[in-house]
Amino acid sequence: xxxxxxxxxxxxxxxxxxxxxxxxxxxxxxxxxxxxxxxxxxxxxxxxxxxxxxxxxxxxxxxxxxxxxxxxxxxxxxxxxxxxxxxxxxxxxxxxxxxxxxxxxxxxxxxxxxxxxxxxxxxxxxx
Numbered sequence: 001x002x003x004x005x006x007x008x009x010x011x012x013x014x015x016x017x018x019x020x021x022x023x024x025x026x027x028x029x030x031x032x033x034x035x036x037x038x039x040x041x042x043x044x045x046x047x048x049x050x051x052x053x054x055x056x057x058x059x060x061x062x063x064x065x066x067x068x069x070x071x072x073x074x075x076x077x078x079x080x081x082x083x084x085x086x087x088x089x090x091x092x093x094x095x096x097x098x099x100x101x102x103x104x105x106x107x108x109x110x111x112x113x114x115x116x117x118x119x120x121x122x123x124x125x126x127x
Contacts, residue, residue, distance in 0.1 A: 062118050069111035076104035 080100030087093035 058118070058122055062115060066111055066115050069107060073104045073108045073111070076107070077101055080104060 077100075080097045083100060084094060084097035087097055
């Protein structure tokens, strides 16, 4: 019974808090057309209204992929280290763990080389 009363009071407090903060009306400014409203909103948020160039899109995609490759490689190095530590002297498990770590390090090297190549190509040909 006591638990139900506490839950009811907490629910009431949460509901009142939501009404206070979410229920605040915001006055809309008249901005003419929908396009003008969108442009004003983008400007207010600090976002550019000009479309991105090909090189900036390519750079963003490359940076995201490089981050993913690095994260996956670090995870695989950790997995290989755990497998190596838990192998209990079994040569096949130790060799498999060493290969996992080796391939993860090779993956990091390949991703860094790919980043360098893409950066070079973008700066030379796209500008």
